[in-house]
Amino acid sequence: MSTFKVIVICSALFASARGFGDKFRRKVSLELNPGLKPPASLPPGVALVHARGLGLNDTLHFLLCNHGAPALLLVHTNSTESEVKVDWPLFINSSSPGSLRVAPESSVQYSSALVFTRLWEYDDVNNTADPQQTAESSFYPPYELQNFIWSDQNATANQTDHMITLCGEAKTESFLNGSLCLKFSVFESAGRDQPWPSLLHNANSSQLNIWLDGVTPRGNCSRFVMEFQSVGDSGFQGRVDVRSSIDDEYTPSIFKVSEWVSSPLNSSGVWGFSQWKPVAYRKPSPVFEDATPCRHSPLVPVSRSPASTLVRAFFREHPQITGLNISFGVDQDPAFYSDTRYISWTVLMGMGDPPADSFSALIIIIIAVGLGTPLAIIIVGGVFVCVRKRMARSSGYEPIN
Numbered sequence: 001m002s003t004f005k006v007i008v009i010c011s012a013l014f015a016s017a018r019g020f021g022d023k024f025r026r027k028v029s030l031e032l033n034p035g036l037k038p039p040a041s042l043p044p045g046v047a048l049v050h051a052r053g054l055g056l057n058d059t060l061h062f063l064l065c066n067h068g069a070p071a072l073l074l075v076h077t078n079s080t081e082s083e084v085k086v087d088w089p090l091f092i093n094s095s096s097p098g099s100l101r102v103a104p105e106s107s108v109q110y111s112s113a114l115v116f117t118r119l120w121e122y123d124d125v126n127n128t129a130d131p132q133q134t135a136e137s138s139f140y141p142p143y144e145l146q147n148f149i150w151s152d153q154n155a156t157a158n159q160t161d162h163m164i165t166l167c168g169e170a171k172t173e174s175f176l177n178g179s180l181c182l183k184f185s186v187f188e189s190a191g192r193d194q195p196w197p198s199l200l201h202n203a204n205s206s207q208l209n210i211w212l213d214g215v216t217p218r219g220n221c222s223r224f225v226m227e228f229q230s231v232g233d234s235g236f237q238g239r240v241d242v243r244s245s246i247d248d249e250y251t252p253s254i255f256k257v258s259e260w261v262s263s264p265l266n267s268s269g270v271w272g273f274s275q276w277k278p279v280a281y282r283k284p285s286p287v288f289e290d291a292t293p294c295r296h297s298p299l300v301p302v303s304r305s306p307a308s309t310l311v312r313a314f315f316r317e318h319p320q321i322t323g324l325n326i327s328f329g330v331d332q333d334p335a336f337y338s339d340t341r342y343i344s345w346t347v348l349m350g351m352g353d354p355p356a357d358s359f360s361a362l363i364i365i366i367i368a369v370g371l372g373t374p375l376a377i378i379i380v381g382g383v384f385v386c387v388r389k390r391m392a393r394s395s396g397y398e399p400i401n
């Protein structure tokens with residue numbers, strides 16, 4: 001019984017210490033193509049998704065657009081009245097700077113975008129799974145995401161689960177049966193998705209799950225690399241941190257989390273982040289064996305603005321652009337893309353500090369039992385000894401002074 005009490009007390013202490021209840025909530029709503037009216041129209045399958053996360057004092061806007069290279073833009077304002085204004089003809093025709101803005105502009109505190117630029121494929125004949133060590137001649141021409149055709153499934157914004165999926169394909173034979181899909185989700189409060197990698201999210205973040213399904217590989221040992229760019233205000237700098245954990249309960253066998261964070265030049269405080277676990281999955285409903293590690297390249301400064309309408313329309317002054325590659329697979333891994341013709345990867349993007357995985361209830365109980373049992377034995381033992389002494393005393397065997 002004592003052990004049980006110790007467990008309960010320890011769990012409660014741990015839980016309160018690590019901010020178990022991140023109670024922060026936002027009122028989330030999703031809209032498609034805000035203010036778009038005929039005759040202006042977007043190409044088939046192309047959409048501008050706007051997710052508004054209303055806080056008590058502030059608003060977090062997430063915008064996802066697949067006109068040009070797909071991009072996810074985050075804008076944080078210190079007003080509850082801020083709105084997205086789009087000059088649709090200018091936005092569609094020329095993506096002129098300022099054709100998409102968040103008004104009032106004085107309320108904007110922070111903005112940052114993540115752009116998916118290219119999908120690289122290489123023939124990994126040496127089985128190193130390391131693009132840096134692979135001869136350039138082994139690379140096939142990359143798939144430029146800005147040229148993708150998006151399927152016109154009349155995407156509807158689901159107000160219940162705050163999710164939307166966009167699927168597209170390259171205009172090549174290898175994509176005849178294949179597609180690249182982006183599933184975008186926004187959240188009202190802290191939690192985690194059921195499917196692996198089960199990233200912890202909060203109300204200040206949104207999630208993109210990206211998968212490549214059914215594409216015909218161009219080589220016998222094809223592996224893929226996804227190229228991203230991060231676009232942000234000048235005055236900020238990016239770095240990738242890798243954090244370790246001792247707990248892999250939510251993402252089996254993965255003890256690391258990678259965070260691409262953005263900090264002001266003169267401080268180390270984190271204002272925005274992209275966070276992922278270094279793992280991809282080879283099946284839509286993966287079992288343990290379908291996990292494959294992935295790795296990121298060093299950050300590279302980029303001088304040309306990415307071919308994303310959303311980014312070109314929103315950022316006016318010269319923004320800061322950095323590129324990064326995520327490559328899927330590990331050396332000597334016998335499974336190439338051709339094995340399942342499927343690879344899926346998930347990234348979280350948000351403002352403030354990235355959510356941190358901490359000890360799960362199971363681990364806490366294990367620790368509590370480990371610490372609690374000896375403690376309980378000491379207490380019980382102590383009580384037993386006291387009682388024995390008292391009994392000895394009351395039974396008349398008083399020691400003589």
Ligand SMILES: *[C@@H]1O[C@H](CO)[C@@H](O)[C@H](O)[C@H]1NC(C)=O
Nearest residue numbers: 024025055056057058078079
């Ligand atoms: C809202 O803003 C006020 C003043 O700016 C501040 O005192 C308060 O803590 C803020 N509330 C929240 C929930 O952020």
Ligand SMILES: *[C@@H]1O[C@H](CO)[C@@H](O)[C@H](O)[C@H]1NC(C)=O
Nearest residue numbers: 040088089090091092093094
């Ligand atoms: C957009 O482009 C089309 C053709 O390229 C042109 O006819 C139209 O006037 C343009 N609209 C605006 C608002 O620039």
Ligand SMILES: *[C@@H]1O[C@H](CO)[C@@H](O)[C@H](O)[C@H]1NC(C)=O
Nearest residue numbers: 057077078079106107108109
């Ligand atoms: C919002 O931030 C701007 C500066 O970025 C400041 O001038 C303004 O007073 C702030 N508004 C509120 C309501 O805090």
Ligand SMILES: *[C@@H]1O[C@H](CO)[C@@H](O)[C@H](O)[C@H]1NC(C)=O
Nearest residue numbers: 123125126133134135136138
């Ligand atoms: C395979 O490895 C050899 C020796 O390390 C290297 O010379 C060759 O360029 C590699 N081939 C490819 C396609 O990367």
Ligand SMILES: *[C@@H]1O[C@H](CO)[C@@H](O)[C@H](O)[C@H]1NC(C)=O
Nearest residue numbers: 043044045152153154155156
């Ligand atoms: C999309 O759905 C709306 C409402 O369900 C409908 O009015 C519209 O015609 C549909 N558009 C296409 C291209 O199917």
Ligand SMILES: *[C@@H]1O[C@H](CO)[C@@H](O)[C@H](O)[C@H]1NC(C)=O
Nearest residue numbers: 156157158159160161162163
């Ligand atoms: C929205 O999502 C909920 C939960 O996943 C689902 O039950 C519902 O059918 C969806 N609605 C539409 C219109 O897709």
Ligand SMILES: *[C@@H]1O[C@H](CO)[C@@H](O)[C@H](O)[C@H]1NC(C)=O
Nearest residue numbers: 173174175176177214215216
């Ligand atoms: C696409 O699928 C069809 C039917 O499943 C198959 O006949 C065809 O060979 C496939 N094409 C490619 C390029 O894989």
Ligand SMILES: *[C@@H]1O[C@H](CO)[C@@H](O)[C@H](O)[C@H]1NC(C)=O
Nearest residue numbers: 022024055058202204352353
């Ligand atoms: C989310 O943002 C709000 C407003 O800036 C802040 O008060 C809150 O602490 C943040 N929540 C987390 C979990 O970072």
Ligand SMILES: *[C@@H]1O[C@H](CO)[C@@H](O)[C@H](O)[C@H]1NC(C)=O
Nearest residue numbers: 123125217218219220221222
């Ligand atoms: C792929 O493998 C097949 C048979 O295993 C072989 O005929 C073909 O030449 C190989 N293709 C390449 C590009 O190596």
Ligand SMILES: *[C@@H]1O[C@H](CO)[C@@H](O)[C@H](O)[C@H]1NC(C)=O
Nearest residue numbers: 234235264265266267268269
């Ligand atoms: C960083 O620099 C900006 C201007 O460049 C200044 O406004 C801000 O107060 C500085 N922040 C810190 C923490 O020094």
Ligand SMILES: *[C@@H]1O[C@H](CO)[C@@H](O)[C@H](O)[C@H]1NC(C)=O
Nearest residue numbers: 120131227297300323324325
């Ligand atoms: C991504 O990898 C490709 C192929 O190795 C390379 O050409 C490109 O420069 C890389 N991009 C970044 C941002 O590192």
